[in-house]
Amino acid sequence: MVTIILPVSRGGDTRRDRFVARVPSERHLPAFSGADSFAPMKIQLLLVTLIAALSTTARAQQDFAKVEIKATQVSKNVYMLEGAGGNIGVSVGADGILIVDDQFAPLAAKIEAALQKLDPGKLKFVLNTHWHGDHTGGNAHFGRDASIVAHTNVRKRLLADNATKREALPVITFDDTLSVHFNGEEIKVMHLPPGHTDGDSVIFFTGANVVHLGDQFFAGKFPFIDANSGGDVAGYMRNVGEMLKLIPADAKIIPGHGPLATAEDLKRFYAMLAETTGIVQKAIAAGKTFDQVKADGLPEKWKDWGTGFINTGRWLEICFNSLSKK
Numbered sequence: 040m041v042t043i044i045l046p047v048s049r050g051g052d053t054r055r056d057r058f059v060a061r062v063p064s065e066r067h068l069p070a071f072s073g074a075d076s077f078a079p080m081k082i083q084l085l086l087v088t089l090i091a092a093l094s095t096t097a098r099a100q101q102d103f104a105k106v107e108i109k110a111t112q113v114s115k116n117v118y119m120l121e122g123a124g125g126n127i128g129v130s131v132g133a134d135g136i137l138i139v140d141d142q143f144a145p146l147a148a149k150i151e152a153a154l155q156k157l158d159p160g161k162l163k164f165v166l167n168t169h170w171h172g173d174h175t176g177g178n179a180h181f182g183r184d185a186s187i188v189a190h191t192n193v194r195k196r197l198l199a200d201n202a203t204k205r206e207a208l209p210v211i212t213f214d215d216t217l218s219v220h221f222n223g224e225e226i227k228v229m230h231l232p233p234g235h236t237d238g239d240s241v242i243f244f245t246g247a248n249v250v251h252l253g254d255q256f257f258a259g260k261f262p263f264i265d266a267n268s269g270g271d272v273a274g275y276m277r278n279v280g281e282m283l284k285l286i287p288a289d290a291k292i293i294p295g296h297g298p299l300a301t302a303e304d305l306k307r308f309y310a311m312l313a314e315t316t317g318i319v320q321k322a323i324a325a326g327k328t329f330d331q332v333k334a335d336g337l338p339e340k341w342k343d344w345g346t347g348f349i350n351t352g353r354w355l356e357i358c359f360n361s362l363s364k365k
């Protein structure tokens with residue numbers, strides 16, 4: 040079996056969600072056998088297969104080649120960078136640069152260039168909201184000079200992945216909260232109970248009144264919840280509810296995915312979570328199967344929420360699987 044693991048294209052979330060292009064297995068691949076009269080045709084077939092595989096790789100690389108990093112000023116010294124993968128939060132100022140998350144490895148040079156355009160200062164800290172590859176892919180690049188900070192479980196999960204380079208590992212870990220006093224404000228990192236994964240943190244730029252919620256917030260879209268990494272639908276919703284209590288009404292919110300948002304947007308997200316998970320919960324209590332839940336679907340008003348990485352069917356499946364465990 041020839042398996043080509045391609046770097047994730049935009050919208051991918053976990054390492055497992057990386058596009059895996061499978062070239063037909065050996066059983067279907069022509070073998071090189073000198074005595075075989077069909078050998079030339081088989082070699083031709085093999086070449087066609089290889090060319091197809093290579094062009095798929097090229098396409099994936101091209102995807103990243105086309106990505107542009109867009110910077111949005113959120114406050115006097117905090118920016119949001121969008122490219123492919125999770126949104127990046129940036130603090131620039133007299134102390135240098137601190138970033139929250141770093142998208143995919145092939146984008147590291149572009150991210151670095153975008154940071155230099157904002158401020159010529161030195162990158163000192165990288166905070167990871169969680170371990171997924173669309174948020175930590177640049178760690179290996181940035182971790183050579185900057186200190187990576189993350190929850191204990193982020194380091195554990197990255198360590199368990201053989202593909203992780205040593206430089207990509209967080210060097211400072213914490214269990215509950217941690218503060219970085221940087222560029223004239225307290226940047227508070229707070230771990231949340233299991234929700235999107237079991238290692239998520241949110242970051243409060245307390246002076247700038249900006250919050251980075253990582254993948255605890257997909258602005259205007261159904262979220263991905265990673266049960267294989269300790270994620271939990273009920274916990275996810277609880278976390279969003281707790282954040283609504285903590286976040287000031289006039290704060291700017293950087294979501295893990297989606298455009299820069301407000302507390303009002305987070306309220307709408309919470310309302311969506313409450314109503315859609317309530318529908319699935321009721322169906323489970325009534326003894327419905329997943330196929331029935333999927334066939335029933337969701338009310339029309341939530342249709343647009345399924346146009347992102349997670350469509351309506353997938354969201355129902357995530358809810359059904361997580362909520363039927365209880």
Ligand SMILES: [Zn+2]
Nearest residue numbers: 052125173254
């Ligand atoms: Zn993500």
Ligand SMILES: [Zn+2]
Nearest residue numbers: 052169171254
């Ligand atoms: Zn994620």
